[in-house]
Amino acid sequence: MKYYALRITGGLLTIFVSSLLVFSLIRLIPGDPAAELMGLAFDPELAHLLRIRLGLEGSFIQQYSAWITAVFHGDFGYSFINGAPVGQEIGDRLIRTIQLLVGGVFVGLAISIPAGIVSARNKSKWQDGGIMAFTTLMLSVPQFVLGIFLIYIFAVRLHVLPAGGWIDPHDDFVEWLKSMVLPWLCVGMAMSAFTSRVLRASILDAKNMDYTRTARSWGLSEKEIARKHVYKNASAPTLTVVGLEIGYLLGGAFVIENVFAYPGIGQLTVKAISQRDYPMVQTSILIFATGFILVNLIVDLAYGFIDPRIRQQ
Amino acid sequence: MKFLTLWRGLNTRIRVSIYMLFFLAALSAIAPFITPFHSDQMGTGQTLLGPTWQHPFGIDSMGRDQFSRVTEGIRLSAFIGFTVMSTSLLVGIPVGILSAYKGAFLDSLFSRVLDLLFAFPNLLLALVFVTILGSGSWTALLALVIIYIPIASRFVRSAALAEKDRDYVSAAKVNGASTFRICARHILPNIAPSLLVLGTNIFAFAILAEAALSYLGVGAKPPTPSLGKILTENQGFITTSSHLVIIPAVTLSFLVLSLNLLGDGLRDYLDPKKSSSQHKKSWIRLLFPRQSAPVNGGQLQ
Amino acid sequence: MDKTFVSKAVSASEWRSTPVNSPSLVSIRNLSVDFWRVAAPPALNNVFLDVLPGEAVGLVGESGSGKSTLGFAIAGLLDSNDVQLSGEILFKGQNLLTISQDDYRKIRGSKIGYIFQDASSSLNPLLKIGKQLTHPLMANGGMSKADAILRAKELLDMVEISQSQRRLNQYPHEISGGMKQRVVIAAALSRDPLLLIADEPTTALDVTVQAQIIDLLLRLKNSLSMSLIFISHDLGVVARVADRIVVMKDGNIIETGGVEQVLANPRESYTQLLLANIPKLRHVDESQSLRFWGNNEP
Numbered sequence: 001m002k003y004y005a006l007r008i009t010g011g012l013l014t015i016f017v018s019s020l021l022v023f024s025l026i027r028l029i030p031g032d033p034a035a036e037l038m039g040l041a042f043d044p045e046l047a048h049l050l051r052i053r054l055g056l057e058g059s060f061i062q063q064y065s066a067w068i069t070a071v072f073h074g075d076f077g078y079s080f081i082n083g084a085p086v087g088q089e090i091g092d093r094l095i096r097t098i099q100l101l102v103g104g105v106f107v108g109l110a111i112s113i114p115a116g117i118v119s120a121r122n123k124s125k126w127q128d129g130g131i132m133a134f135t136t137l138m139l140s141v142p143q144f145v146l147g148i149f150l151i152y153i154f155a156v157r158l159h160v161l162p163a164g165g166w167i168d169p170h171d172d173f174v175e176w177l178k179s180m181v182l183p184w185l186c187v188g189m190a191m192s193a194f195t196s197r198v199l200r201a202s203i204l205d206a207k208n209m210d211y212t213r214t215a216r217s218w219g220l221s222e223k224e225i226a227r228k229h230v231y232k233n234a235s236a237p238t239l240t241v242v243g244l245e246i247g248y249l250l251g252g253a254f255v256i257e258n259v260f261a262y263p264g265i266g267q268l269t270v271k272a273i274s275q276r277d278y279p280m281v282q283t284s285i286l287i288f289a290t291g292f293i294l295v296n297l298i299v300d301l302a303y304g305f306i307d308p309r310i311r312q313q
Numbered sequence: 314m315k316f317l318t319l320w321r322g323l324n325t326r327i328r329v330s331i332y333m334l335f336f337l338a339a340l341s342a343i344a345p346f347i348t349p350f351h352s353d354q355m356g357t358g359q360t361l362l363g364p365t366w367q368h369p370f371g372i373d374s375m376g377r378d379q380f381s382r383v384t385e386g387i388r389l390s391a392f393i394g395f396t397v398m399s400t401s402l403l404v405g406i407p408v409g410i411l412s413a414y415k416g417a418f419l420d421s422l423f424s425r426v427l428d429l430l431f432a433f434p435n436l437l438l439a440l441v442f443v444t445i446l447g448s449g450s451w452t453a454l455l456a457l458v459i460i461y462i463p464i465a466s467r468f469v470r471s472a473a474l475a476e477k478d479r480d481y482v483s484a485a486k487v488n489g490a491s492t493f494r495i496c497a498r499h500i501l502p503n504i505a506p507s508l509l510v511l512g513t514n515i516f517a518f519a520i521l522a523e524a525a526l527s528y529l530g531v532g533a534k535p536p537t538p539s540l541g542k543i544l545t546e547n548q549g550f551i552t553t554s555s556h557l558v559i560i561p562a563v564t565l566s567f568l569v570l571s572l573n574l575l576g577d578g579l580r581d582y583l584d585p586k587k588s589s590s591q592h593k594k595s596w597i598r599l600l601f602p603r604q605s606a607p608v609n610g611g612q613l614q
Numbered sequence: 615m616d617k618t619f620v621s622k623a624v625s626a627s628e629w630r631s632t633p634v635n636s637p638s639l640v641s642i643r644n645l646s647v648d649f650w651r652v653a654a655p656p657a658l659n660n661v662f663l664d665v666l667p668g669e670a671v672g673l674v675g676e677s678g679s680g681k682s683t684l685g686f687a688i689a690g691l692l693d694s695n696d697v698q699l700s701g702e703i704l705f706k707g708q709n710l711l712t713i714s715q716d717d718y719r720k721i722r723g724s725k726i727g728y729i730f731q732d733a734s735s736s737l738n739p740l741l742k743i744g745k746q747l748t749h750p751l752m753a754n755g756g757m758s759k760a761d762a763i764l765r766a767k768e769l770l771d772m773v774e775i776s777q778s779q780r781r782l783n784q785y786p787h788e789i790s791g792g793m794k795q796r797v798v799i800a801a802a803l804s805r806d807p808l809l810l811i812a813d814e815p816t817t818a819l820d821v822t823v824q825a826q827i828i829d830l831l832l833r834l835k836n837s838l839s840m841s842l843i844f845i846s847h848d849l850g851v852v853a854r855v856a857d858r859i860v861v862m863k864d865g866n867i868i869e870t871g872g873v874e875q876v877l878a879n880p881r882e883s884y885t886q887l888l889l890a891n892i893p894k895l896r897h898v899d900e901s902q903s904l905r906f907w908g909n910n911e912p
Contacts, residue, residue, distance in 0.1 A: 028445055142524055142525060142569070151551065156551055213730065217802070219723020220723070221753070232740055251435055254437075258529055274448070288433075288434070292437075309787050
């Protein structure tokens with residue numbers, strides 16, 4: 001129990017510190033945003049008011065606490081570009097990005113779990129060699145290149161799937177599904193490359209462990225040994241890796257949304273960065289960081305559930 | 314002579330990857346002498362042209378020769394990968410080993426800071442840095458260096474931790490060796506193989522990261538022909554002139570693949586443990602099974 | 615290998631001290647185990663061994679002598695991808711090398727029990743001890759869960775572990791090394807095997823616990839009328855356990871005989887070497903000690 005409490009508090013602490021970090025990093029950017037916004041119509045008094053409006057006046061602590069209280073009230077500031085509240089824009093996009101990532105993770109697991117198991121079971125035979133070669137290839141191809149290839153094959157050549165964009169599932173469910181296939185596939189394939197390798201390695205490691213040998217000496221069948229000993233023990237290190245993968249995927253969201261013109265947070269953040277829309281950038285980075293920390297927290301908790309030795313710490 | 318025997322002893326993956334890398338290096342080195350065009354020279358011919366003898370990789374929408382652009386892109390990627398790899402190793406190795414060896418306060422402080430940094434996914438950190446520093450190849454390079462130094466040091470630290478408690482380290486300590494001597498002459502050579510593999514991995518990751526940043530538009534500024542940038546520029550023409558997209562994509566993947574293969578091959582080659590079942594069943598044994606030895610007076614019943 | 619050397623060790627008249635016509639439980643004939651790589655020396659080279667029911671055989675040798683390999687071979691734990699076996703292993707008259715993998719598996723665990731060297735890694739760290747003990751009992755349409763739990767408690771009592779209910783719910787890392795070894799013994803005995811092969815069961819333990827485990831094994835052997843093959847490099851430990859000693863070197867059996875006979879009159883120089891290396895208490899010189907206590911007389 002202590003383990004869980006410790007982990008959760010640690011997670012919350014990390015979120016807090018990351019918010020501090022994000023906040024201060026944005027403030028480090030040289031130049032005065034108010035002056036930039038006003039451009040030629042620069043007026044010192046108005047600039048001062050604008051800075052108050054943008055939350056740029058006052059000491060660091062004042063600014064930060066003002067921002068944090070606003071965040072807890074759901075007020076994430078206003079976009080530099082169009083003045084619209086940041087929270088509103090991010091809301092819908094966040095849901096869409098989550099849909100993309102969650103679906104992609106499912107696809108990824110659906111690919112990597114059978115792949116890892118099959119290649120471990122047929123070690124050194126053609127199935128293993130084939131799967132390993134394929135994963136090596138997948139690891140080398142950047143995610144956006146993979147996306148481009150998928151678009152090329154399925155949209156340009158075969159014309160079966162759309163090349164990107166997004167359709168509201170409430171309007172047309174089938175079209176929505178079709179538009180999600182390629183992005184999900186892209187996320188899933190990128191994730192499965194590493195995950196299936198790690199799963200394979202963990203299964204092979206577990207097979208060589210002493211306790212497997214002992215189970216064999218007890219007369220258990222290979223199937224029973226696999227069920228009770230091998231797979232369970234292999235899932236622990238694989239779980240850790242899946243957590244890392246998801247972090248990598250969060251970063252990949254930027255790229256994938258760009259390739260498929262998918263209206264999610266990633267696309268928004270990139271646009272905001274190139275436009276120097278600081279409130280937007282600040283909030284979306286905070287959301288990404290929080291998401292990443294949450295995912296890792298869940299993975300840690302699940303790991304504690306599997307491995308009793310960790311719980312003792 | 315010695316080099317030849319070493320070469321034969323290397324496993325297939327290493328050899329294949331070296332051939333691949335050599336091919337790319339040769340291509341990008343010779344390219345400026347073959348082609349008369351500069352990478353940013355516009356109007357070299359009809360736009361969106363397919364591969365011809367004069368323009369082996371075609372021409373893009375702005376009339377630029379793709380062959381010169383892609384080969385310069387290879388040089389750029391290699392430069393970035395090499396710089397990030399060497400800097401992160403140069404800083405990460407001493408920091409990681411010292412932190413692991415000295416332990417105590419320095420080490421826990423170091424790990425806490427690292428844990429915090431790792432709370433953010435890589436690309437996100439890179440984007441943040443680029444936001445602060447402004448976009449461009451050099452800032453992207455700087456951002457990547459800043460990101461990969463902690464990654465390298467963390468890896469080195471865990472490798473060094475595994476060696477720290479070994480007997481040969483204690484023996485050296487008892488002999489009065491200084492901290493520097495132990496770290497440099499004892500620990501470092503023993504973790505060197507995994508560091509070599511780490512180097513190839515960082516090289517590959519840095520290339521991918523830079524390509525991703527350029528693809529998103531925050532890395533290389535036009536007209537710099539980073540491979541990622543070329544892809545962004547040509548992506549819109551995928552329906553009509555797919556070669557403009559496929560060639561840079563394949564080139565990038567080829568480069569990264571060769572690095573990954575090299576890393577894999579090195580890992581296998583340098584790994585002292587090999588399971589016995591890797592040895593093929595000797596056909597001699599299969600054809601000539603052991604004959605029961607006749608034993609004098611051995612009729613035991 | 616020196617063929618005369620081998621035949622000298624196994625000539626029938628020296629073979630055993632018991633009548634020839636009592637049926638052995640295990641009868642190993644001409645067993646050879648070779649690695650698939652041609653250049654490697656054989657792990658076992660034309661080995662002959664008999665084990666009678668209820669007998670304790672001590673298998674002694676240094677590392678690499680093939681004693682563990684012999685144990686693995688009898689239990690069928692060698693991987694056919696790594697080695698090639700030839701010869702016969704007769705268990706209650708049946709040649710184990712000719713039966714199917716499935717049948718061999720059924721004999722393992724129910725008729726042959728095995729204890730590995732390092733108890734702490736023999737148990738799965740992620741599973742509760744109770745689960746690990748009851749699972750082999752319930753598998754393949756064995757006992758019901760309730761019966762299996764009862765049997766598990768019975769086994770823990772047999773190996774002298776108290777608070778059996780509590781122990782069943784614990785994980786391996788929560789109990790001591792000696793207790794882990796007892797659990798491993800209990801697991802090996804769970805289906806009343808006829809033969810127990812113990813591979814260096816005491817090597818990883820400290821000396822006091824060693825003595826306890828040895829005593830436990832002896833008591834169990836007698837109460838369950840099992841045969842025991844005790845593998846060790848430590849002649850001192852083997853001397854306490856075994857009725858008969860078999861000495862191995864480089865894949866061959868070089869000496870065999872009743873335990874007192876071999877210890878008193880070892881024939882082979884190698885056996886003498888092993889005996890000489892048992893740590894003994896040095897003989898205390900009483901005159902010296904008297905002087906030490908202040909007595910001035912020489």
